[in-house]
Amino acid sequence: MKKKTAVITGASDGIGSSLAKLLVNYGWEVIGISRNTKKLNSLKNELTKSNGIFKPFPCDVQDFTKLKSIEKKINVPDLLFLNAGIYTPVDASKKNLEHYKNHININYLGVINAYEVFLPKMLDVNQGHILIMSSISGWIGLPKAAAYGPSKAALRSFAQSIRYDLNAKGITVQVCSPGFVETSATSINDFYMPGLLKVDKAAQLIYKNIHTKKFEFSFPFGFSTFMRILSILPDKLSSYLINKIN
Numbered sequence: 577m578k579k580k581t582a583v584i585t586g587a588s589d590g591i592g593s594s595l596a597k598l599l600v601n602y603g604w605e606v607i608g609i610s611r612n613t614k615k616l617n618s619l620k621n622e623l624t625k626s627n628g629i630f631k632p633f634p635c636d637v638q639d640f641t642k643l644k645s646i647e648k649k650i651n652v653p654d655l656l657f658l659n660a661g662i663y664t665p666v667d668a669s670k671k672n673l674e675h676y677k678n679h680i681n682i683n684y685l686g687v688i689n690a691y692e693v694f695l696p697k698m699l700d701v702n703q704g705h706i707l708i709m710s711s712i713s714g715w716i717g718l719p720k721a722a723a724y725g726p727s728k729a730a731l732r733s734f735a736q737s738i739r740y741d742l743n744a745k746g747i748t749v750q751v752c753s754p755g756f757v758e759t760s761a762t763s764i765n766d767f768y769m770p771g772l773l774k775v776d777k778a779a780q781l782i783y784k785n786i787h788t789k790k791f792e793f794s795f796p797f798g799f800s801t802f803m804r805i806l807s808i809l810p811d812k813l814s815s816y817l818i819n820k821i822n
């Protein structure tokens with residue numbers, strides 16, 4: 577049987593790397609895109625030992641031309657996991673222009689670049705699955721998330737919108753909005769992270785959820801339910817509660 581192909585951006589570390597391992601172990605061929613060549617190659621070596629196929633493509637998601645050259649070398653993706661992202665907490669009373677721009681350029685426009693590059697061949701075959709990595713930070717403005725949150729809110733809105741055109745052409749669109757997952761990204765947080773999940777558990781939950789018909793999925797259940805409720809409360813109440821917890 578032909579192996580399924582997954583393209584994962586942000587495959588060198590954290591959630592992307594963990595999902596890459598899981599998919600390879602389930603017999604998928606994984607195309608891994610991110611900047612760190614050393615980390616990508618070490619993942620390739622690890623997975624080759626167990627006869628898995630992991631093809632590393634060092635590339636910054638901001639580099640549209642390089643992404644295009646990768647697309648020419650690979651099979652049509654069955655799964656396109658648009659996951660690459662950065663996270664920097666900011667104090668909004670300070671100067672943060674570079675952080676604001678970087679988050680939009682990498683987290684949002686990086687996803688758009690990869691989407692535009694890999695979508696046409698998926699449309700040619702009228703099938704495929706696009707999974708966009710957002711965050712619960714995209715649901716409501718949170719303290720210190722003025723750079724990160726808007727990029728994730730934009731991704732969620734993008735996913736909500738594209739599904740109408742893409743579903744009609746046989747392509748599934750999903751958005752993943754996790755709470756806290758233990759990775760290098762969250763290791764810089766100096767506050768208590770409720771429901772912090774191990775990265776391999778997060779990868780398992782993503783794998784489980786891509787086999788459901790849910791448009792958006794989130795985890796862990798308790799914290800994401802709390803955040804969901806918070807996000808639909810009147811602003812006066814939600815901002816009061818966030819201030820209390822902060």
Ligand SMILES: NC(=O)c1ccc[n+]([C@@H]2O[C@H](COP(=O)([O-])OP(=O)(O)OC[C@H]3O[C@@H](n4cnc5c(N)ncnc54)[C@H](OP(=O)(O)O)[C@@H]3O)[C@@H](O)[C@H]2O)c1
Pocket residue numbers: 585586587588589590591592593609610611612613615635636637638659660661662663682686709710711712753754755756757758759760761762
């Ligand atoms: N951890 C959490 O609690 C959490 C919660 C909700 C959502 N998320 C989202 O999940 C995704 C993965 O996060 P993570 O926690 O696994 O973070 P991570 O461990 O820091 O991994 C981030 C991945 O993105 C890649 N990346 C960053 N900038 C890139 C760029 N310009 N071009 C290509 N690749 C780039 C990194 O690789 P290189 O450095 O090699 O490029 C790395 O592979 C992010 O979108 C994040 O916002 C995470």
